[in-house]
Amino acid sequence: MDALDIVMNKDKAVPYYQPIISADKQEIEGYRVSGKVKGEGEKWIDLHPFFADNSIPDDYRQEIDDHIKQVAVSKYLHENRSELLFFSLNPNLVVPENIEQFIDRLSVFKSQGLPFEKMVIELKEHQFEGDVSNLKHFVQYIQSLQVKVALDDVGTSSTQLDEIALLQPDIIKVDLHAIGNSPFPSVLTEVLHSLSSLSRKIGASLLFQNIQEFTHLNYAWRHGARYYQGSYLSKESLTFLDKKSFTQALNKDFHRFLSFEKKKIKSQIALTDTLTKRLKNYLNNNKDFSDIDQVTKEIASVLSDYSFRVYICNEEGIQQSGNALKDEKGVWQYRVEERYRNWSWRPYFLENIVRLQYEQKGMLSDLYTDIHREERIRTYSYPLNDQLYVFADIPYSYLYEKDFLL
Template sequence: MDPLKIMLQLEKVNLHYKPIISADTQLVDGYEVSAYFQENDRMAEPLDWFFEDASIPDDFRLELTHYIYRKSLEVFEEQNQSKNLSIFYDLRLLDSDNGQSLLTLLESAGIKGLDLSKIIIEIKEAHIPERIDDIRKFTTYLKTLGIKLALDVERRNGSLDRLAMLAPNMIKVDAGFLKEDSLPHLFQDVHHSLGMLSRKIGAALLFKGISSYNQLNYAWRNGGQYYQGSYLKQAQTGFVEDDCCQAKLNADFQNFVMFERKKVKAQLDLTNRINETFKTMLPALKPGLPYDEMICSIGKYCSDFVFRVYICNGEGIQLSSNAEKNNLEEWELHQEGRNKNWSWRPYFFENIMRMNVEKKGILSDLYTDIEKTELIRTYSYPISETLYVFLDIPYGYLYEQDGLL
């Protein structure tokens, strides 16, 4: 589509409103505005590309931006809309007029009585320059007007330092990368750091692009306070009922809770089972037994649900070899594991302290074993005040048990 054609026919640019749903109330909390161009009876075409094409002159993009802002603000004012209004602003346009025309427009809307605390200016993290002093001045002034700032993090390896410096009110992340046949827990670390940052700076986490039950579940499990996407509600030319998604979300949330309870129960049952096994097994082992003999005995005792056993001290140093079960279900010793340091593993020392205090074993989260390249869990148990045995549980066993994957 020719950009000049669009600029000459701005009256054919229509606004669509994508609902933003609150996890707290399951009600519509606001709308994100997007622009579409509709010529005659043809299907409306989204204009997102218009703002991404750097070859389009800045004055074109600036004019269309202000047209969208003016029109959306007028609609909200005319309909006395009480919800939040989220509108995108391209930071790359700041060089054109230092954002003055946008600020003038917003200040004018405030003078007319529009509640500026309901306005959310959305910017993209990818558009933030290395030197962000001018951006910080711009966003800081927006906040003095009561306007909220949303930061869309399209790159999952974006700079957390720059996000923290801008201190947005909302961080937007895309759930669209998660395919329907994916296992959501494999990607938990992807947004863990963003979730931690959002809590520290008091920002809400919004998951956009939710097009499936699986993606909604991922957003729910990863602390999403707001949801957006076609699975809930498509963008509309008008506003929707506040409770349009409430029944659907309530039903899905109930399923999520039931599934999580089922998983927790399965993990507790397995943990208790292994704890009871160790209470019976350890007293039967001879005192002073060499570590390698001990892990072979433990492996044989737990052979139906374990494929690798080893012993570490409280500093993370492996004191034994690896006892591993081969394809013939026989246990073998692999010396190369001895003296390795596992203290770098996440939660290692936290788990050591928990075992010392609670005097019982701990079952890990799912993770991918480097050597076998398959999902496993590790069970760790304190066999003395300074020694800890680790049992790796294979994917095959976890798959057969309900709730362990």
């Protein structure tokens, strides 16, 4: 259908509702409202291309958007619903010239019985063509009315973390559509970890959308999503659903996630205990660290079936030894030129050193990408005394062969 046909037959345009489900209650927390129009052969056509087409006059798009929202609000009020309603907004049509008109339209819904606090406005910051400071003022304005703001398509778009922090949305929507099947790319994993950390710092909730399969839901769960949206849980429909429609299924999935994570934690603790026992046995018979290069070589030998690189640092992160490093044939080599590297710039280094000092036991790091080998590894660390700390890097090949270490 062309744009004029849609406008002339707007009674054929209707809202569709996709549930947004909360992680804490496993209940439907809200609905994302989208538009479809009935075409030839009773086929429903998605209106997203219509709204995204800048060649279509703004007033055409605004008329259909208003119609769909009004039908959705009327149905919501008629059924005495209490969930949030998520409305998509193209900020280029509103900011900065038409803000008051937009607020007037929201106020009409409020006068009909839909509170501002039940409205969530979704916008794609990366598509905004104006000054981001104007968008910031708009976000602050509608938030002051108790309307919530969600940044859409974060994670797979060009949205920068500093711009998210500037806008301070209530909800950050992470789109899993472009990720594909598991395993997920390690770089994207790090980006989403940063998003998760940022959301906590600015007080925003994470919503993972386009969850299309079990692994997507698991991924969202592991990265701290408060809300879930996607066809794995429920497709768009013409009706609202019972709030507890997905409670039982989600509880079952969460149980599987927890069981798996417990096994991972137990495996990591078991590996840490094994490495600690190896080192303690060595240290019981070796108290002299005056020849630190020899100590490093001996520890490398003790941990040879686990590690590919061993080195020793002081509490300020300065490497006191060289690197004991396995070559391609698995033979230990010693690279004295690595001495005096400063590793204190690494994230969490200081925290880990303090923990090693205080707890006086070994630690196993999270998975991370080694900058030299460009592979995912873990690092085991242990306090030799109050001044020296040994670090043993464990290769991906070992972690891959063992259950629950990746």
